[in-house]
Amino acid sequence: MITPVLDIRDLGISFGGLKAVDQVSFQAQRHKITTVIGPNGAGKSTLFNLISGALKPHRGQVMIDGVDMTGAAPERTKAAGLSRSFQITSLFPELTVAENIRLAAQVLETARRAFLPISRSARAMSKTSQMLERFQLTHRRDELAGNLSHGDQRRLEIAVCLASEPKILLLDEPTQGMSHGDTADTAKLVRSLTEDVTVLLIEHDIGLVMDLSDYVVVMHQGRKLAEGHPDVVRADPAVQAAYFGHH
Numbered sequence: 315m316i317t318p319v320l321d322i323r324d325l326g327i328s329f330g331g332l333k334a335v336d337q338v339s340f341q342a343q344r345h346k347i348t349t350v351i352g353p354n355g356a357g358k359s360t361l362f363n364l365i366s367g368a369l370k371p372h373r374g375q376v377m378i379d380g381v382d383m384t385g386a387a388p389e390r391t392k393a394a395g396l397s398r399s400f401q402i403t404s405l406f407p408e409l410t411v412a413e414n415i416r417l418a419a420q421v422l423e424t425a426r427r428a429f430l431p432i433s434r435s436a437r438a439m440s441k442t443s444q445m446l447e448r449f450q451l452t453h454r455r456d457e458l459a460g461n462l463s464h465g466d467q468r469r470l471e472i473a474v475c476l477a478s479e480p481k482i483l484l485l486d487e488p489t490q491g492m493s494h495g496d497t498a499d500t501a502k503l504v505r506s507l508t509e510d511v512t513v514l515l516i517e518h519d520i521g522l523v524m525d526l527s528d529y530v531v532v533m534h535q536g537r538k539l540a541e542g543h544p545d546v547v548r549a550d551p552a553v554q555a556a557y558f559g560h561h
């Protein structure tokens with residue numbers, strides 16, 4: 315049997331009496347895009363916090379590539395190959411575009427080489443150039459990250475996440491606040507990421523979800539309401555009632 319890269323089993327957490335995530339199970343298949351959707355307050359961000367280790371679940375398990383990482387701190391899930399991009403920008407605005415990427419790529423150097431001067435961090439330097447080119451940011455490499463447009467910042471954030479060569483990328487609304495053109499470019503970019511990583515996405519733009527996702531998990535009031543291929547999920551009457559507001 316093939317081990318799923320991410321296996322969520324019966325995951326749950328409560329805040330006071332509120333079951334924010336309740337008995338949620340699903341698997342993300344390697345090099346595919348799995349998207350978590352659901353109305354506001356459905357538990358999507360909490361689910362991401364449980365997977366990345368920002369929150370410890372009260373029940374259930376998080377398996378990364380067959381290894382039990384339940385409740386492991388974010389540094390450990392990161393070392394296990396999980397990288398997360400936040401809704402709120404997490405770049406260093408006072409560093410250049412290239413420096414932001416190189417900092418993340420520094421983990422590729424062996425421990426012995428990690429503290430070498432920048433000019434001798436060969437792997438990190440080459441990864442940085444590769445990311446700049448792939449994300450069409452080479453012409454902006456020496457610009458301060460804080461001076462980039464919103465769309466470019468979001469793309470840089472994804473480049474930073476990818477620079478450490480993770481197995482799984484958690485993207486929380488990568489197109490939020492983007493123009494129509496930037497959204498289309500980012501969708502293309504996210505699709506191309508599956509060459510390298512497995513993508514777990516939170517996205518509100520339902521058109522984008524249907525275009526982009528290989529698999530959709532629908533959450534509602536903390537629970538998994540449905541899962542499957544985008545077309546199957548869209549046709550599900552329970553999903554239509556809860557999410558699209560139809561009856």
Ligand SMILES: Nc1ncnc2c1ncn2[C@@H]1O[C@H](COP(=O)(O)OP(=O)(O)OP(=O)(O)O)[C@@H](O)[C@H]1O
Nearest residue numbers: 329332333334352353354355356357358359360361
């Ligand atoms: N730290 C917390 N303490 C108490 N309640 C919380 C906490 N974090 C989330 N909640 C509650 O848990 C529920 C799920 O919230 P969550 O942010 O995960 O939903 P979401 O699906 O990501 O929503 P949105 O689409 O609005 O981002 C909500 O009712 C929220 O108010």
